[in-house]
Amino acid sequence: MSQAPVPVARWRRPFEAIRRRALGGPLALIGVAVALFAVLSWAGPAQAGTPVRWTVPVSTKPADIKAGNVLFDLHCSSCHGMGAVGASAPALLSVGPAAVDFFVSTGRMPLNSPKAQPVRHRPYFSPKQIAQIVAYVNAVDVAHGTPGPGIPAVVAACKKQGPECPTLSEGDQLFLLNCAQCHDASGSGGMLSNGYVIPSLRAATATQIAEAVRVGPRPMPNFGPGQFTDQQVAAIADYVHWLSTAPDRGGLGIAHFGPVPEGFVAIIFGLGILLVVSRLIGNRG
Amino acid sequence: MSTAAERSASRKRAERQEQVLDFVDDRLGSSRWIRSALDKIFPDHWSFMVGEVAMYCFVLLLVTGVYLALFYSPSSAVVTYHGSYAPLDGQKMTQAYESVINLSFNVRFGLLMRQAHHWAANIFLAAIAFHMCRVFFTGAFRRPREVNWIIGITLLLISMLEGFSGYSLPDDLLSGSGLRVVFSIVQSIPLIGPWLAFTVWGGPFPGSSAFLERLFVIHEFIFPLLLAGLLGAHLAILWHQKHTDFPGPGKTEKNIVGSRLWPQYAIKSQALLMFVAMVVFGLGGLVQINPIWIYGPFEAARSSAGTQPDWYVGWLDGAMRLWPHWEFRSFGHEIANPFFPGILLPGLVFTAIYAWPWIDKRLFSDYGGHNLLDRPRDKPLRTALGVAALIFFVDCTLASATDLIGNGLQVSFELLIEILQYGSFIGPAVGGIVTYRACLLLQRGGAHPIQRPVGGIIVRDAHGAYHTLGAAHEEHAPGGHGADNGHSNAEEAVLERVGADREEAEADRAVRTGPGHGAEPVQEERQSGGAEPAVDEQGDQGGHHRQG
Ligand code: HEM
Numbered sequence: 001m002s003q004a005p006v007p008v009a010r011w012r013r014p015f016e017a018i019r020r021r022a023l024g025g026p027l028a029l030i031g032v033a034v035a036l037f038a039v040l041s042w043a044g045p046a047q048a049g050t051p052v053r054w055t056v057p058v059s060t061k062p063a064d065i066k067a068g069n070v071l072f073d074l075h076c077s078s079c080h081g082m083g084a085v086g087a088s089a090p091a092l093l094s095v096g097p098a099a100v101d102f103f104v105s106t107g108r109m110p111l112n113s114p115k116a117q118p119v120r121h122r123p124y125f126s127p128k129q130i131a132q133i134v135a136y137v138n139a140v141d142v143a144h145g146t147p148g149p150g151i152p153a154v155v156a157a158c159k160k161q162g163p164e165c166p167t168l169s170e171g172d173q174l175f176l177l178n179c180a181q182c183h184d185a186s187g188s189g190g191m192l193s194n195g196y197v198i199p200s201l202r203a204a205t206a207t208q209i210a211e212a213v214r215v216g217p218r219p220m221p222n223f224g225p226g227q228f229t230d231q232q233v234a235a236i237a238d239y240v241h242w243l244s245t246a247p248d249r250g251g252l253g254i255a256h257f258g259p260v261p262e263g264f265v266a267i268i269f270g271l272g273i274l275l276v277v278s279r280l281i282g283n284r285g
Numbered sequence: 286m287s288t289a290a291e292r293s294a295s296r297k298r299a300e301r302q303e304q305v306l307d308f309v310d311d312r313l314g315s316s317r318w319i320r321s322a323l324d325k326i327f328p329d330h331w332s333f334m335v336g337e338v339a340m341y342c343f344v345l346l347l348v349t350g351v352y353l354a355l356f357y358s359p360s361s362a363v364v365t366y367h368g369s370y371a372p373l374d375g376q377k378m379t380q381a382y383e384s385v386i387n388l389s390f391n392v393r394f395g396l397l398m399r400q401a402h403h404w405a406a407n408i409f410l411a412a413i414a415f416h417m418c419r420v421f422f423t424g425a426f427r428r429p430r431e432v433n434w435i436i437g438i439t440l441l442l443i444s445m446l447e448g449f450s451g452y453s454l455p456d457d458l459l460s461g462s463g464l465r466v467v468f469s470i471v472q473s474i475p476l477i478g479p480w481l482a483f484t485v486w487g488g489p490f491p492g493s494s495a496f497l498e499r500l501f502v503i504h505e506f507i508f509p510l511l512l513a514g515l516l517g518a519h520l521a522i523l524w525h526q527k528h529t530d531f532p533g534p535g536k537t538e539k540n541i542v543g544s545r546l547w548p549q550y551a552i553k554s555q556a557l558l559m560f561v562a563m564v565v566f567g568l569g570g571l572v573q574i575n576p577i578w579i580y581g582p583f584e585a586a587r588s589s590a591g592t593q594p595d596w597y598v599g600w601l602d603g604a605m606r607l608w609p610h611w612e613f614r615s616f617g618h619e620i621a622n623p624f625f626p627g628i629l630l631p632g633l634v635f636t637a638i639y640a641w642p643w644i645d646k647r648l649f650s651d652y653g654g655h656n657l658l659d660r661p662r663d664k665p666l667r668t669a670l671g672v673a674a675l676i677f678f679v680d681c682t683l684a685s686a687t688d689l690i691g692n693g694l695q696v697s698f699e700l701l702i703e704i705l706q707y708g709s710f711i712g713p714a715v716g717g718i719v720t721y722r723a724c725l726l727l728q729r730g731g732a733h734p735i736q737r738p739v740g741g742i743i744v745r746d747a748h749g750a751y752h753t754l755g756a757a758h759e760e761h762a763p764g765g766h767g768a769d770n771g772h773s774n775a776e777e778a779v780l781e782r783v784g785a786d787r788e789e790a791e792a793d794r795a796v797r798t799g800p801g802h803g804a805e806p807v808q809e810e811r812q813s814g815g816a817e818p819a820v821d822e823q824g825d826q827g828g829h830h831r832q833g
Contacts, residue, residue, distance in 0.1 A: 027559065033567040034397070172372040176458070176581045180589040185458060185580045190590030191688035195697030198590065239372060243579070249389070250396050250573040258459065258589075260686045262574050263596025266407030270564050271415065274338045274408070275331075277560045281553050282331030283543075 055230075056151040056207070058097045059135040068136025071129055075110045084140050088114050092137055095215075096148015100137045102211035104130050106204070118217065120199055152210035152230060154237045166231050171239025174232055178223070179240075186256040187243050192219060202244035202256075210237040327550045328530040328543035334557055336416040340520075341561040342409035343512065349402040350505060356392050357454065358384040359501035361494045370578055378456075378582035381497055385455040386578055401569025406448045408565065410597040413441050421641070421671050424659035425529045428652070431642040433526075436519045438638050440512060445597055447508040450500050452575075452595055459575070461583025462592045465490055466602070466623075473621035474628055491585070532657045535744075539656075593685055603684030604630050607706050665724035672720040673713035680709045 059065075073082065081087035089111070092100070103109040107121030125133065134151075141147045155166065176185060184190055187201035196219050201209065210233045216222025228236070255261045306320060327333075360380040366373045368383070369390050378386075388395040417437060420426055426434035449467075453460045468490045471482040485499075486492030527541055536542050544550045568574075580589060594602050604626035613620045637644070646652050648666060661668040683690065687701045744752050 027563075029563050030566050033563070033570040167374070168372040169374045169376055172581065173376060176587050176589070177584075180458075180587065182590055184591045185589035186576070186591075188591065189692050191691040191698045193698060195691075195695075195700070197692055197695055242372070248573050248576075249578070250400055250576065251571045253573045253576070257689055258591040259575075259593040259595050260591070260599070260689050262403075263407060263599065265568070265572060266404060266596065267411045270404060270408040270568060271338070271411040273564050274412070274557075274561060275335065275415070277557065278334040278338065279331040281556055282329045282334045 055153050056097075058138045058150065059131060060139070061135070064132045064135040065139045066136075067129075068132035068134070068139075071125070071133050072136050075124070076133075079111065079114055084137055092140070093144045094141055094146035094148050095137065096141060097134045097138050097151045098149045098211045099215040100134045101130060101151050102208055102215050102217065104133055106208055108217070117196060119197070120203060149214045151207065152214055152233050152237075154206040154210050154234045154241075166235030166238055168235075168239050168242055170232065171235035171237075171242075174228070174236050175239050175243075179236070182220070184257070186253075186258070187240055188256040194219075201240050204240070204244075206237040206241040209240045210234065213237070323545070323547035325524070325546045326541050326543045327546060328528050328541060329550060329553060330531060332419045333528065334553075335412055335419060337554060337557055338561055339409055339412035339416055340516065341558045342405045342412055342565065343516065344558075345405045345562060345565050346402060346409060347509065347513075349398045349405065350509070352394070352398045353388065353402055354505050356384060356388045356395060357381070357501070359454070359497045360384075361456070361497050373578065373581070376582065379497075381454065381456040382577070382582045385457075389578065397566070397569050399569075400572075400574050401566050402451075403574045404568040404572075405565045406451060407574075407595060407597075408561075410441075410444055410448060410595075413444060414597070417441060418671070418675070422659075422661040422668055423529070423531070424645070424655065424664060424667070426642045427645065428642075428654045429526060430522075430529070433519055433522045434642050435639060436515050436522070438635065440515050440519065442635060443508055443511055443515070447504065447512065448595055449598055450504040450508065453500055454497070454504060455575075455577045456497065456583055457577035458580035458583050458587055458589055459577075459592055461491060461585075462588060463594055463598075465585075466605075468492075469621075470623045470627035473624040475615070475618065475620055475624065478621075478624075491583070527656070529656055529658050531660065536657065541656075590688060596682065599685040600678050600681035601627065601631060603681035603686075603705075606684045606687065606702060607681065607709060609706070662724040662727040665721045665728075668724050669717040669721040673717035676712040676716040677709055680705055680712050 072080075072084065076084070077087075079087055079089035080092055081089075084092035086092075103118065104125060105123055105127075107123045108118035110124060111118055123130070138147065175187075179187075182190060182192065182198045183201055189200040190198045192198055198220075204212070212220065213223050213228065213233050213236060223233075254265055309319060310317075358380050362380045363377050364380050364383055366376050366378055366383055366386070368374075368387060370386060373386065385399070389399055390396070420434065420437065449463070453464050468482055468486060471485065472478045474481060483489070485496075487495045487499075528543070530536055530541060530543070533542075544553070581587065593599060605623060608622065608626040610622065612622075613625075645667065649664065659667075684702065684705045687698055687705070690696070691698045691701055746752060
């Protein structure tokens with residue numbers, strides 16, 4: 001081969017043009033994706049910690065009880081009866097502070113229609129008013145001689161197992177064994193028979209989670225002290241809270257519902273983009 | 286038009302290619318074959334590229350899968366986790382699960398590779414399904430391509446099994462729940478079921494320690510090898526028989542119009558590979574998939590509400606939910622319920638799909654060979670049946686997501702199941718009838734709703750002059766399509782439109798004088814400004830290669 005050297009740059013030029021258009025873009029995008037991924041996956045989970053104590057004290061001040069009485073008569077008595085003795089809705093004579101705080105602070109009460117399943121809502125009352133209603137119903141229950149469970153406290157999780165100290169791992173195991181069959185392992189909810197919707201746990205505060213475990217808002221079963229110690233309840237609450245606040249590892253968590261939305265994304269976005277690309281690259285005639 | 290400089294550059298390029306071919310020829314004596322291979326013509330309708338999307342997903346699955354296999358351990362020995370993921374600290378788990386957790390959190394690129402692998406698997410199956418629909422609705426499976434249809438369906442089947450075996454490897458809650466369902470399905474097979482399940486699992490569920498190891502060998506070795514072999518055969522047959530094409534100006538049963546393999550088609554195909562990689566790694570890096578650390582290690586006492594299989598197995602899961610609680614007895618044995626939706630249904634479905642080319646021959650009394658495709662409207666019955674089958678599939682898939690749909694729409698679970706039970710009959714029937722009517726209407730209307738020939742076809746004659754064919758005939762002739770003589774009719778319409786004699790003569794000349802087979806390098810073509818279709822001769826009924 002005794003020919004003059006071929007000018008390489010020239011020979012490449014038409015390919016260069018195609019490559020710049022067809023390959024440069026995707027490569028750049030892969031680069032960006034990998035970089036973003038690196039940032040997302042190395043931003044580790046936030047350290048868990050929701051500091052509170054075992055049981056939250058309920059006010060017994062007459063002023064609070066009186067204010068709560070006024071609010072109750074105005075907003076609750078139409079269904080629960082004057083003095084919470086029950087009417088179209090069940091009596092509240094032994095529910096205890098945990099139930100009242102849970103139902104009112106999650107906006108479930110006051111209910112719009114007595115027939116509907118109580119669902120989460122923007123709370124109707126301020127935290128102070130809620131505390132007053134809790135104080136009133138608690139006073140009624142105590143006077144009736146049947147005080148119910150107090151508002152459970154949630155303590156910060158510890159790194160290692162210890163007495164009086166819940167861990168994320170303990171919460172994880174208890175949650176997967178007792179709650180995941182209804183609320184999904186990622187806490188995103190599901191469905192029960194008879195049309196009951198199982199809510200996502202992502203909006204609940206740690207205290208509300210612990211309350212729900214003790215109270216068991218129907219149709220959810222309640223878990224009394226015989227099933228879980230206070231520490232275990234705190235561990236569950238801490239884990240669930242962590243589940244919904246810790247950043248997702250590996251990127252955007254799509255609805256946290258597992259394979260169904262994943263398949264949807266794979267078909268609609270994954271294959272969808274590639275169909276559009278094929279259409280742009282290929283011919284239409 | 287091209288400048289002198291451009292022309293001389295392209296001549297240089299041609300010379301260089303000749304040099305390379307000479308080099309190969311001197312040593313291996315194969316440049317003739319390579320040249321004809323490089324000149325091979327691929328029709329590049331966009332829908333034909335989706336098969337390639339599947340192929341590239343497979344390549345990416347191999348690459349990412351090998352990376353995962355370097356760190357995965359298929360051992361069911363129980364260990365106590367003390368790694369970096371706090372919620373699992375101190376928990377007992379199998380070594381397999383631990384290795385995938387470490388792969389996700391402690392191995393560089395581990396999570397990216399895991400997620401890319403899983404996204405690639407989901408897209409792989411979606412691309413195969415689309416590819417299969419394309420082949421079905423255009424009649425590309427007809428003689429002489431029945432063998433490739435069989436191979437393609439086998440690829441689909443093995444890919445589904447491959448995906449499911451991969452899903453079961455991490456030994457997390459979803460893996461275990463899925464395997465438990467499959468175990469009970471296998472057990473439900475009359476007579477041999479319990480024995481088979483025990484043999485495969487090596488004991489009662491969850492099986493002996495050998496099971497995970499078997500699964501791993503199957504997933505990373507046996508199935509990929511089978512897939513690679515079948516894919517090779519699939520492509521070799523495609524190469525030998527040449528591609529089908531839609532009828533259109535200048536296209537006949539005996540020629541093939543499109544881009545040459547080198548450089549146009551190869552560049553297109555490489556661009557597609559880049560895009561597939563972009564989507565797979567983009568999703569893998571940005572969107573979470575299968576967060577097994579949240580599901581936790583599998584334990585028989587645990588379950589999770591949203592326990593679903595990956596999408597391509599969802600229709601079987603849905604069929605199990607839709608199947609009523611009937612009892613069947615034969616020879617004094619009760620046939621366990623999962624047998625019907627779990628074994629019988631997929632068995633029947635795949636038998637029907639395998640046999641389809643022969644069913645199709647009977648339905649349309651058409652036993653001949655075809656290189657030109659049907660447009661879906663040309664065979665209303667086939668199209669209607671295909672749409673009905675797809676609706677059935679979607680109905681079953683929705684059934685596997687009833688708890689999520691119910692949660693989203695606040696509708697009761699039982700109501701949804703009942704709707705989908707009726708839907709599995711009514712949906713396909715209504716969809717089929719509507720499709721049938723739509724096909725007939727489209728035939729009468731003439732114009733294709735989305736696809737219209739773009740530009741004309743440029744042919745170079747013996748004197749080097751260029752002529753444009755078909756440019757004046759972009760619209761389909763109205764009323765050209767009769768109601769029931771489908772494909773041949775469509776083809777006649779094209780010939781009418783272009784003028785049969787002229788078209789055939791021109792195409793013929795293009796073949797004979799066709800660029801690229803003689804001394805003239807292909808690159809010369811590009812001077813005329815790019816996407817000029819080349820014409821190649823097509824062997825009779827996929828017979829031998831008469832090119833060059
Ligand atoms: C050809 C088609 C293939 C498909 C459809 C496929 C599919 C899958 C799926 C869906 C998973 C579950 C991933 C997850 O945990 O999120 C998986 C896991 C795995 N695959 Fe594949 N795979 C394929 C090929 C391969 C090959 C060729 C290898 C190795 C040589 C491989 C090695 C692995 C390993 C080691 C795992 C377990 C690790 C993990 O789950 O992260 N795969 N595969």
